[in-house]
Amino acid sequence: MHLKSLKGTGFRNLSDFELEFSPTKNLFHGGNGTGKTNLLEAIYYLSIGRSHREAAEDEHLIQFNKDLMRLEGAAEARGGEILVESALNKEEKRLRINGEPQQKLSELIGRMPIVSLSPEDDELCKGGPGNRRRFLDMAISQFSRTYLADLQEYRRILHQRNRLLFDIREGRADAGSLEVWNQQLVNCGAKIIRKRLEVIDDLKEMAGSRYMRISGGRERLGLRYHLSCKTEPGEGVEQAFNRALASSFEFEKRRGLTMFGPHRDDLEITIAGHRIRNFGSQGQQRTAAIALKLAEAEMLAGQLGEKPVILLDEIFAELDRDRGGFLVDQLEPDYQIFIATAKEEDVSARDGFRRFRVEAGRVAPE
Amino acid sequence: MQYGSPALSRTIDELMKLPGIGRKTAQRLAFHLLKSQPDEARALAQAIIELKDRVRFCRECFNATEQEVCGLCRDPKRDPAMICVVEEANDLLAVERTAEYRGLFHVLQGHLSPLDGIGPDDIRVRELMERLGRAPVREVIVATNPNAEGEATAVYLTKLIKPLGIRVTRIARGLPVGSDLEFSDEVTLARALEGRLEL
Ligand SMILES: [Zn+2]
Numbered sequence: 001m002h003l004k005s006l007k008g009t010g011f012r013n014l015s016d017f018e019l020e021f022s023p024t025k026n027l028f029h030g031g032n033g034t035g036k037t038n039l040l041e042a043i044y045y046l047s048i049g050r051s052h053r054e055a056a057e058d059e060h061l062i063q064f065n066k067d068l069m070r071l072e073g074a075a076e077a078r079g080g081e082i083l084v085e086s087a088l089n090k091e092e093k094r095l096r097i098n099g100e101p102q103q104k105l106s107e108l109i110g111r112m113p114i115v116s117l118s119p120e121d122d123e124l125c126k127g128g129p130g131n132r133r134r135f136l137d138m139a140i141s142q143f144s145r146t147y148l149a150d151l152q153e154y155r156r157i158l159h160q161r162n163r164l165l166f167d168i169r170e171g172r173a174d175a176g177s178l179e180v181w182n183q184q185l186v187n188c189g190a191k192i193i194r195k196r197l198e199v200i201d202d203l204k205e206m207a208g209s210r211y212m213r214i215s216g217g218r219e220r221l222g223l224r225y226h227l228s229c230k231t232e233p234g235e236g237v238e239q240a241f242n243r244a245l246a247s248s249f250e251f252e253k254r255r256g257l258t259m260f261g262p263h264r265d266d267l268e269i270t271i272a273g274h275r276i277r278n279f280g281s282q283g284q285q286r287t288a289a290i291a292l293k294l295a296e297a298e299m300l301a302g303q304l305g306e307k308p309v310i311l312l313d314e315i316f317a318e319l320d321r322d323r324g325g326f327l328v329d330q331l332e333p334d335y336q337i338f339i340a341t342a343k344e345e346d347v348s349a350r351d352g353f354r355r356f357r358v359e360a361g362r363v364a365p366e
Numbered sequence: 367m368q369y370g371s372p373a374l375s376r377t378i379d380e381l382m383k384l385p386g387i388g389r390k391t392a393q394r395l396a397f398h399l400l401k402s403q404p405d406e407a408r409a410l411a412q413a414i415i416e417l418k419d420r421v422r423f424c425r426e427c428f429n430a431t432e433q434e435v436c437g438l439c440r441d442p443k444r445d446p447a448m449i450c451v452v453e454e455a456n457d458l459l460a461v462e463r464t465a466e467y468r469g470l471f472h473v474l475q476g477h478l479s480p481l482d483g484i485g486p487d488d489i490r491v492r493e494l495m496e497r498l499g500r501a502p503v504r505e506v507i508v509a510t511n512p513n514a515e516g517e518a519t520a521v522y523l524t525k526l527i528k529p530l531g532i533r534v535t536r537i538a539r540g541l542p543v544g545s546d547l548e549f550s551d552e553v554t555l556a557r558a559l560e561g562r563l564e565l
Contacts, residue, residue, distance in 0.1 A: 153513065156515075157514045160479065160480050160514060160515070160518070163480040164480035177478075180521040180525070184514060184518050184521065
């Protein structure tokens, strides 16, 4: 799949733009704060319907002094040509696919598969478990509609159950009514966990070999799914989940929160058997994050039968030049890549890039 | 908000109390009514008054009707040993449109939803249980919506009804996930009715 063109108005600091891209390699270059990263963000937003920057609120995407942000992109995807229009004002979000207004943002996910590598990915290894759950959920949702629907349903059940726990604590509801929600939570949660386990099995191989190649083959990267509820030997996910819920009713009631389930699980990343979150160096953590993202791209390509778009934000600029070069090489051939960098010399030695110069929010092809 | 006329403000406020209607839509409807022919607005007002005066809920199944007991419940061709449980009266219409189902209905008038403060006592569960105690029912088909709340309601009903020795089936998941029964097309719904699962 590749993005053919992107038109935008009112997006962050960017002046109105209309760009035609190369189906293979594209480069945005300019100094810091010029807006080159915002271009990557615009492409991500068009594909997923939200920013890849976790802290970014939707309304911050709208240019200061403007009421509306609008993006329009045309892509060549497995199902043929696809036109996506995304608009956002202070009150609402609008989405059209091929001219048809969409009620649900989830209609968009997976139509234009995308993987973004950016300095924020450092949180994947360093940050809290939420970062790793988000990584898994985004990777899986892009190829499995069922998974995305299960996630949405799970979130809904979770809200209902948390509210009920709170009402039980306050004496407004009967403890007996929790059982039906437990059953719902376990059924839906187990589907999510099983899918994650299956995907981690795939990712483990791919991320492992990527990591070896980038690091020069000295260390082993490991992935393991960490359940929030303890399992006894021979016990299935449902049983363990049910047991955890049953035995911690008082605890959950006191807190008014559901303490077990896929929303509390973690993906454990290890280097040579040690947990990278506690023991990894910054270089190891970044290399592992890159390996995971490249594995995600490879998995999506396999599952969807088309290659996702790759966004590279400065990330290789912070690796040494050999590694940076190596990273781009790993992605060839026929991935469409967008690179944003301040160091032009990192890429200038290479051919075949369509270049765009970004200066004070203005983007122009060279 | 001030609209320069208390009557206009009041109309907008009342319209906004309806489900799915926000301020913008309420304004549009109110201005539409303002511009329409006098009879048109009056006919709407009259229809709403008669709706409240004449229409009530069937004593048996809680479907909307102008009699004590609705036409479906009085129809001798319907099989009284089979009851299809739906959330709302419009879900009942969706099942009826398939022309596949020959049993009776029970309208819960809602679903379990702690977030909205709705528990088992707030929907027509007690009435359903009373009905099952009165009449010999062979099968209950639970056709609540295929979303979190509908599923929870189905699980709850199954737990209550199964011990009575009545067969409980759940409408099969042939429906698009997350969709409401009301919007599904007749073919999928008919297929879902055929392929219902034992709970
Ligand atoms: Zn009736």
